[in-house]
Amino acid sequence: MRILLHELKRRRVFRVAGIYGVVAWVLAEVADVVFPALQLPEWTVTFVIALLILGFPVAMIFAWVFDIGPGGIERTEPLKDRAKGIPRLERFAYLGLLAVAMGALAYFLFPRSMLPGSGDAGVVRDSIAVLPFANLSQDPDNDYFSDGMSEELLNLLARVPELRVASRTSSFAYKGRNVDVREVARQLGVDTVLEGSVRRSGDRVRITAQLIDAETGYHLWSSTYDRELQDIFAVQDEISGEIVRALKVTLGTQEEGPVIARTAPPTENLEAYQIYLQARHQWKRRGEKALERSVDLFRQALELDPEFARAYSGLAAAYVVLPGYAQEDPEPYFTKAKEAAQQALSRDANLAEAHAVLAEIAVSEQRWTDAEAGFFFATSLDPNDPTSHQWYSLLLRRTGRLEKALEEAQIALEVDPASPIVNLNMAHVYSLLGYDEKALDFQKAAMDLGFESAEGGDLVSNMMVLRSGDESRLRDLLREAQGPDGEALMSEELIEAIIRTGEDPAAWAEVDTLLSRDAPGVPEAEWFEFNLLAGRPEKAMEIALEYPDDIETDFFWLPEAAGFRRLPDFAVLVEKLGLLEYWKQYGWPDDCRPMGDSLQCGFATLTAAR
Numbered sequence: 263m264r265i266l267l268h269e270l271k272r273r274r275v276f277r278v279a280g281i282y283g284v285v286a287w288v289l290a291e292v293a294d295v296v297f298p299a300l301q302l303p304e305w306t307v308t309f310v311i312a313l314l315i316l317g318f319p320v321a322m323i324f325a326w327v328f329d330i331g332p333g334g335i336e337r338t339e340p341l342k343d344r345a346k347g348i349p350r351l352e353r354f355a356y357l358g359l360l361a362v363a364m365g366a367l368a369y370f371l372f373p374r375s376m377l378p379g380s381g382d383a384g385v386v387r388d389s390i391a392v393l394p395f396a397n398l399s400q401d402p403d404n405d406y407f408s409d410g411m412s413e414e415l416l417n418l419l420a421r422v423p424e425l426r427v428a429s430r431t432s433s434f435a436y437k438g439r440n441v442d443v444r445e446v447a448r449q450l451g452v453d454t455v456l457e458g459s460v461r462r463s464g465d466r467v468r469i470t471a472q473l474i475d476a477e478t479g480y481h482l483w484s485s486t487y488d489r490e491l492q493d494i495f496a497v498q499d500e501i502s503g504e505i506v507r508a509l510k511v512t513l514g515t516q517e518e519g520p521v522i523a524r525t526a527p528p529t530e531n532l533e534a535y536q537i538y539l540q541a542r543h544q545w546k547r548r549g550e551k552a553l554e555r556s557v558d559l560f561r562q563a564l565e566l567d568p569e570f571a572r573a574y575s576g577l578a579a580a581y582v583v584l585p586g587y588a589q590e591d592p593e594p595y596f597t598k599a600k601e602a603a604q605q606a607l608s609r610d611a612n613l614a615e616a617h618a619v620l621a622e623i624a625v626s627e628q629r630w631t632d633a634e635a636g637f638f639f640a641t642s643l644d645p646n647d648p649t650s651h652q653w654y655s656l657l658l659r660r661t662g663r664l665e666k667a668l669e670e671a672q673i674a675l676e677v678d679p680a681s682p683i684v685n686l687n688m689a690h691v692y693s694l695l696g697y698d699e700k701a702l703d704f705q706k707a708a709m710d711l712g713f714e715s716a717e718g719g720d721l722v723s724n725m726m727v728l729r730s731g732d733e734s735r736l737r738d739l740l741r742e743a744q745g746p747d748g749e750a751l752m753s754e755e756l757i758e759a760i761i762r763t764g765e766d767p768a769a770w771a772e773v774d775t776l777l778s779r780d781a782p783g784v785p786e787a788e789w790f791e792f793n794l795l796a797g798r799p800e801k802a803m804e805i806a807l808e809y810p811d812d813i814e815t816d817f818f819w820l821p822e823a824a825g826f827r828r829l830p831d832f833a834v835l836v837e838k839l840g841l842l843e844y845w846k847q848y849g850w851p852d853d854c855r856p857m858g859d860s861l862q863c864g865f866a867t868l869t870a871a872r
Contacts, residue, residue: 278325279318279363286314294481318364387453387475387482390505391428391446392416394437395469396459408460409434410539411469411498415456418502420646425506428452429648429678434546435711447476450679454482456505465491471501494535495527529573534566538573545580550587556580574606575616582619596623614644622653625660628811630844633657648678652687659694660815661841662851667691682711693722696821698729728795729822733761763796770798786812799826807831810838819851827853828864836861 293310328337392415397408412433420427428450436446443455458471472484483504487497529535541559544552560577563570581599585592600623606616621636637654644650651674658667671691674684689704705722727735740757752760756776762769777789786809793802794817803826806813817823818836826832836842842861850856854863 274329275322275325278321282318282321286318289314315364322363388424389426389428389452390419390454390456390473391433391450391452392419393443393446393455393457394434395457395471398459398461399463401462404460404462406540406543407462407536409437409543411460411494412458413542414498415471415502415505418498419505420644422506426452427646429646429681432678432680435680442479443474444476444479451676452476462491467491467494467497469497469501471505473505492532494532529563529567529570531567531570534563534570534573537563537566538570538576541573541576541580545576550584553580553584553587557584569609571606571609571613574602574609575613575619578602578606578619579615582622592626596626599623612643614640614647614650617643618647618650618653621657625653625657628840630657630661630840631847634844634848646677648674648681648684651677652684655687655691659691659819661844662815662819662854663849664691664695664819664852666849668695680711682708685711689722690816693725694816694819698722698726702726725795728792731764733764737761770801787814791817794820794823794826797822797825799823799829802826803829803831803835806835807838810835815839815841819853824853824864826864832863833860 290307290311293307297307297310392412395408395412397405399407416427416433419425432450443457447453447455453476455474455476456471457474458469461468467489469487469489470484471487473482474480475482485501485504487500489497529538537559541556541563544556544559557577557580560573560580563573564577567573578599581595581602585595599619603616603619603623606613607620617636618640621633621640624630624633624636634657637650637657640647640650641654651670655667655670655674658664658670668691671684671688674681675688678684685704686708689701689708692698692701692704701722724739727739730736737757740752740760753776756773759769759772759776763773786805790802790805790809790813793799793805802823818827833842836845837860845851845854845861846856850861851863854861
């Protein structure tokens, strides 16, 4: 055996084996990454790896027989004392070493999912992020179609109870970015990542999908589908089913039957479906123009298919958020949103989005019990929808159930950590609870993620200024206050009078006089909030009782508002707002207790401002 090893070294077999192994590994990795992107069938990767493995013994035979010397390729001469050849036993040993080396090479070259016994028995991967599929079509305007394909798969997978699916906002934040999938999985907190591509040509479409293990970076499953465009829904069902099987998710107790049951395609009209995808694409862009365009497209889809429930739901969602961007009276939009949502639910009662839209409208109309019921349906039908949890958190904030509001906000954050609005909601909840540092951290996260609304984004900072007692910062804040026309709301005389109230409470009389004379345009809601934070609960209550529909009930629950909640008129105010019946049915605020048919609040300041 020692002589055999000496011969292997002399003939440089070990050296050739090492070089061959490295080159083969590089070629296999290139094929595994590049071939799917080139839309080559999955078997081509296996074919390349098989060729590399079969080529290994050939290379070893050539390494034994030949050598590269000064004169080029030459036959290796045997040692003089071994001219009769190698004994049979050592030949078998050489063949055994060759077989072991081939096995090792196969192990390192084949993706783990393709090796026997690679099923990872006992390993349950129960979370996934669906990255936006790459648009490989010649027309870049087909982005809406590849994005829609990704979202349809995401929605289907979200229906699996055992599977946690990263939200669309978080997943699509990586669109166009060259980020390692393992890093994506780490940031989103998932076990697996689905990525792929779509190439559309006329009425045909080629879809490539690959499921990647976040821990190893290896493919768990991949496949390519060449189909007619009219078969797009069947392909979506097929891909989602294959993914769930690859993840080994246990669905109830049934071993047979479809993994994901979709009762019917969303529409039988393919043109309506494509327009619907374009509408969704515009809706997610937000902004006044994009939302108005989405409304037009949703309506076009409905003209082609008047029974398209999801188009009605999308139209409702567009109408309900549009007034916030158009800065117009929300009532006409809410009326249209309500009509569209009702049309959607009359066709498909299980559309979570439509329930959430109706619940959000109910909040704006102070129909608290209807809103609670609507959010219950929405979050039950689609637990992975961050918008439903976020909007529900807003309801709970306004009704004083702050701890529950924080729970719902945290659920939305877990599902959609890359959403600016979800992070901002976390900031607002913590600000209401008095945790200023945590609130500031989440506000910064929202800004870093692209939130642009100055009003919503500055709320936390403004609260901290008002709480700080810093006269210089307060003066700057009051000077920045502007009316709808962009003009300053307060005169310098009024601002200085407000500053003086910190040391001289009698200065409030001058403030009230100047306010009515110089700043009649200050909104009642803002003046209510200022008085509340300035320690004038009686004045804040006077404004609230006069303008109950114009104030934000969130501010009732600030730590600084404990005195406001203890006022006898507080029970009158909340009954006027319809909150009393809501609390009796769904639970009391964190700082209130029932007293007969009324309530008593202000037992604690909820938490001290931090």
